[in-house]
Structure formats: C-alpha cells, structure tokens
Amino acid sequence: MQQISRMLMKLFQRARLEKPGQVDPRAAEFTLSLLIAMYDRSGTGYVKTKSAAAALISLSGDTLLAKYRALFQFYAVPDGKETLITRSALRSLLTDLNQIPAIVGEGCTLSCVEIAIHDCFHGVLNAAIVEEKFLSWLRSEPAILLWLPTCYRLSATEMVSHQARCR
Numbered sequence: 088m089q090q091i092s093r094m095l096m097k098l099f100q101r102a103r104l105e106k107p108g109q110v111d112p113r114a115a116e117f118t119l120s121l122l123i124a125m126y127d128r129s130g131t132g133y134v135k136t137k138s139a140a141a142a143l144i145s146l147s148g149d150t151l152l153a154k155y156r157a158l159f160q161f162y163a164v165p166d167g168k169e170t171l172i173t174r175s176a177l178r179s180l181l182t183d184l185n186q187i188p189a190i191v192g193e194g195c196t197l198s199c200v201e202i203a204i205h206d207c208f209h210g211v212l213n214a215a216i217v218e219e220k221f222l223s224w225l226r227s228e229p230a231i232l233l234w235l236p237t238c239y240r241l242s243a244t245e246m247v248s249h250q251a252r253c254r
Contacts (some may be wrong), residue, residue, distance in 0.1 A: 089134055091139050092119050103152060110189060118143075137161065138183040138217050149240050155225045156185075171215035177204050188234045195231055220228040229240040 091132040095115040103110040111117070122142060126134040144157045162180045172180075181200045188194050207215065207224040228236055 088119070088123070088127075088134060091122065091134055091136065095119055101223060122189070125127070125190050126183075135183075136178075141180060141183040141185055145187060145235060146238075148242065151236055152222070153241075154235070155222055156218070159221050163218070163221075164215075166215065169217055171213075171217060172221055173215040174204055176215075177207060177221075184232060184235070193234070199231050203229050 090117070096214050099110055099114040101110075101116075102114075122134055123142050126138045140161055141158060144154055144161070147154065149157075158180060159172060160170070162176045163170045164176065178200060181203055184201065185194050200201060206229060207221070211220070225232065
C-alpha cells in the first residue's frame with residue numbers, strides 16, 4: 088500500500104503541475120481508497136501492484152488502443168523474439184479488470200472470465216497469443232470488458248462542442 092500511495096502522490100503531483108487547478112489535492116488519497124476497495128476487500132493491507140496498474144491504465148484518459156497495448160505489455164511474458172499473453176495471464180488481467188465494474192455492483196462471475204478466455208483463444212492452438220490477436224479480440228468488444236470502450240466513449244464526448252442553438 089505504501090509503495091502504491093507514494094506512486095500515486097508522485098503521479099498526481101506531476102498532473103497538478105501539468106494542469107494547474109484541474110487536479111483535486113486529495114486525488115491520490117481518493118484513488119488509493121478506490122484501489123483498496125477494489126483489490127483489498129478482506130482488509131489485508133496488500134494490493135498487488137499489477138492490479139493497481141491495470142485499474143489506473145483502464146481509468147486513464149488515454150486512447151483505447153493505448154490502454155489495450157499497455158495492458159498487454161503489463162500482463163504478457165517475453166518468449167524469445169515475441170511477447171505473448173497466456174491463458175493464465177489473461178485470466179489474471181480479466182479478473183483484475185472485473186473489479187472495476189464490480190465496485191459499483193456490475194461485475195460478472197468467474198464463468199464470464201472463462202468464457203472470455205475461451206473466446207479470445209478461439210481457434211488458437213498455442214498456449215499463448217501475440218499482441219495483434221489480443222488487440223483484435225479487444226476490438227470486438229467482448230462482453231466482460233464492454234464497460235471499457237463505453238467509458239472511453241463517454242469521456243471522449245465530454246469535450247465535444249456543437250455550435251447549434253436549441254429551441
């Protein structure tokens with residue numbers, strides 16, 4: 088927790104410098120509380136760094152493709168010249184990401200995770216997949232992660248301005 092807390096303090100301190108007046112001084116504290124609520128429900132005082140990073144990547148303001156690539160890089164393993172994501176790593180990623188909608192009562196069951204893994208690896212004979220296959224699967228908007236592109240689209244439309252007059 089202390090390591091994540093320090094990292095969040097640095098992250099939001101940098102954000103406050105880049106966007107003065109736009110970052111709440113308690114942003115690090117609020118974010119840590121959210122991460123604890125999502126990943127430490129039993130009160131152990133421990134949150135996996137990888138889980139916290141997955142949440143931060145997913146909730147960031149970056150593009151969907153950038154988020155997807157970052158998630159792949161974070162959970163994939165090097166295998167010679169390639170970097171691959173295994174079924175086990177994908178299970179870990181999906182379980183971590185499922186905690187985000189679960190915090191508001193919208194998570195799915197373990198069977199949803201297994202169905203998503205089966206869909207992602209459909210037609211794959213190897214034990215792991217390359218980034219392009221992973222990205223292709225994510226672009227198909229699997230049900231377990233439908234909240235991610237939806238949140239991105241909502242966020243992206245916040246900045247849209249129309250020069251129309253309403254009656």
